[in-house]
Amino acid sequence: MKIKSIRAFRIPNLTVKSGWSAEGDNGAARRAPWQVNAEVANPMSGYARYRLRDTWRAKFDAVGVLVTADDGSWGFGTTAFGEPTISLINDHLGPLLWDENPMATDRLWDMMMRIASPYSAAGLASYAISGVDLALWDLKGRVLKTPVYELAGGPARERMFCYATGNDTDWHMELGFRATKLACPYGTADGLDAISRNEDLVAKTRELIGPDVDLMLDCWMAFDVEFAVRLAERLRAHRIKWIEDCLIPEDMSSHVALRARLPWMTLTGGEHWYTPYPFFNGIRDRVFDIYQPDIHWVGGFTACRRIADIADAAGVEVILHAGMNTPYGQHFSYSHTNTRWGEWFAGGAPGLPLEKTTGFPGMAVPKDGYCVPTDEPGFGHGFTLAALEEMAL
Numbered sequence: 001m002k003i004k005s006i007r008a009f010r011i012p013n014l015t016v017k018s019g020w021s022a023e024g025d026n027g028a029a030r031r032a033p034w035q036v037n038a039e040v041a042n043p044m045s046g047y048a049r050y051r052l053r054d055t056w057r058a059k060f061d062a063v064g065v066l067v068t069a070d071d072g073s074w075g076f077g078t079t080a081f082g083e084p085t086i087s088l089i090n091d092h093l094g095p096l097l098w099d100e101n102p103m104a105t106d107r108l109w110d111m112m113m114r115i116a117s118p119y120s121a122a123g124l125a126s127y128a129i130s131g132v133d134l135a136l137w138d139l140k141g142r143v144l145k146t147p148v149y150e151l152a153g154g155p156a157r158e159r160m161f162c163y164a165t166g167n168d169t170d171w172h173m174e175l176g177f178r179a180t181k182l183a184c185p186y187g188t189a190d191g192l193d194a195i196s197r198n199e200d201l202v203a204k205t206r207e208l209i210g211p212d213v214d215l216m217l218d219c220w221m222a223f224d225v226e227f228a229v230r231l232a233e234r235l236r237a238h239r240i241k242w243i244e245d246c247l248i249p250e251d252m253s254s255h256v257a258l259r260a261r262l263p264w265m266t267l268t269g270g271e272h273w274y275t276p277y278p279f280f281n282g283i284r285d286r287v288f289d290i291y292q293p294d295i296h297w298v299g300g301f302t303a304c305r306r307i308a309d310i311a312d313a314a315g316v317e318v319i320l321h322a323g324m325n326t327p328y329g330q331h332f333s334y335s336h337t338n339t340r341w342g343e344w345f346a347g348g349a350p351g352l353p354l355e356k357t358t359g360f361p362g363m364a365v366p367k368d369g370y371c372v373p374t375d376e377p378g379f380g381h382g383f384t385l386a387a388l389e390e391m392a393l
């Protein structure tokens with residue numbers, strides 16, 4: 001079998017549908033989802049006209065990748081950042097893989113990493129590599145008529161424990177989640193009272209969920225070491241399970257410094273690290289307790305396998321970033337022993353059934369805080385070849 005074509009294309013509104021419009025009928029939705037109005041601390045918070053995330057974040061669409069083989073087999077993967085990623089795949093990585101064996105996922109991943117090295121395999125190229133790698137694993141599962149989680153070692157547990165991310169905490173509790181993560185509203189740029197204002201939100205949330213639900217805090221690259229230390233110390237009484245993604249991702253010496261200043265606090269991160277290399281360095285220095293690669297960003301299924309193996313040998317855990325929001329993350333998490341939790345990014349309007357908040361027709365969604373991927377061949381994403389070819393036109 002040989003690869004015949006690799007095509008990348010835009011897919012608007014794929015992974016998380018809010019299900020809310022300011023005007024018009026919103027059906028079962030009761031209110032706008034949290035992220036419509038929430039203040040979220042971010043790396044640009046200190047620049048007044050770009051204080052809010054939506055004023056500066058790239059608006060590129062999601063990207064679909066369709067790989068076809070000369071015998072008619074096919075596979076579908078997804079990634080992000082629209083035209084730049086599409087160009088890297090269609091104009092460079094893809095054509096160089098034509099006529100290769102599509103089942104050789106490790107070899108093809110290694111080739112892509114090396115091909116991208118003149119402009120760095122990290123960053124946007126890592127997104128491109130992820131999309132192709134996920135499509136290849138999907139193809140492999142379809143050819144072997146097996147779910148990818150079986151190819152990767154089989155189920156590591158009966159079902160995935162899921163936590164919900166977002167600030168619609170009452171909705172998370174209603175859905176049956178037993179762990180929930182807040183987006184932290186204020187960071188270093190917001191001044192000294194940012195610590196008290198964050199504490200107010202955490203205290204209110206702890207009161208709402210009670211003592212037996214885990215609570216985490218996502219800090220989305222908005223802190224420096226000093227702020228992270230002061231906030232963590234203030235929040236200690238509220239029993240936060242972890243604080244996440246506090247610093248600029250590449251600033252490795254600050255990660256090391258934060259670890260030294262907060263030896264008692266569970267620290268997590270890695271969603272903005274690309275390729276397995278920073279994970280090796282981070283795990284060696286034990287800067288985090290839990291590592292959170294994104295399977296659509298870091299280099300795909302193959303990269304995540306390598307990261308999980310490094311982490312396992314060091315005795316630390318992996319929880320994929322937004323791993324329960326796509327069938328790709330679900331299959332990976334379900335089949336690895338050191339991926340015990342899954343993240344469900346809850347971006348849909350409260351009241352809407354979770355099935356209505358995803359763009360994957362075949363994907364399982366969490367029920368009562370647990371999720372089991374479907375056992376369809378490949379990743380069970382639910383797209384037909386005809387539908388994908390239509391999108392690729």
Ligand SMILES: [Mg+2]
Binds near residue numbers: 218244245271321
């Ligand atoms: Mg995060």
